[in-house]
Amino acid sequence: MDKRVFLVNARFGRVVLGLVLIYILLFVMVFDAHAVITIRYAKQDGLITGECASWAEACTLQRALEVAVAEQEVWVARGLYYPGTDPATSFAM
Numbered sequence: 001m002d003k004r005v006f007l008v009n010a011r012f013g014r015v016v017l018g019l020v021l022i023y024i025l026l027f028v029m030v031f032d033a034h035a036v037i038t039i040r041y042a043k044q045d046g047l048i049t050g051e052c053a054s055w056a057e058a059c060t061l062q063r064a065l066e067v068a069v070a071e072q073e074v075w076v077a078r079g080l081y082y083p084g085t086d087p088a089t090s091f092a093m
Contacts, residue, residue: 040064043077065093 040052042064052059052067052074059067061081064074083089 038072040068040072040074041077042074042081044079044081062091065091 037051037053041055041058042052042061043055043058044060046052046059046061046063047057048060048063050057050059050063052064055077058064058077061074061076062083064076068074081091083091
């Protein structure tokens with residue numbers, strides 16, 4: 001095998017390996033960024049703003065439902081929850 005052909009193949013292999021490693025790194029970064037908050041917390045006297053990321057930062061049930069996205073859970077503290085004083089209102093999901 002010609003020495004030049006071997007060097008080209010070795011360079012190509014390093015480029016492919018580098019691209020694979022970059023792809024894996026980007027995949028891990030994107031996957032990890034979406035997995036940060038998996039549970040939203042709600043309680044009766046909760047906040048009307050925020051991310052609802054812990055019991056200390058728990059939001060109202062409506063706020064927790066607003067910020068939750070697919071694959072996330074909403075944990076609700078014990079109690080009765082009403083969407084408002086009008087019987088025709090409901091929680092929006």
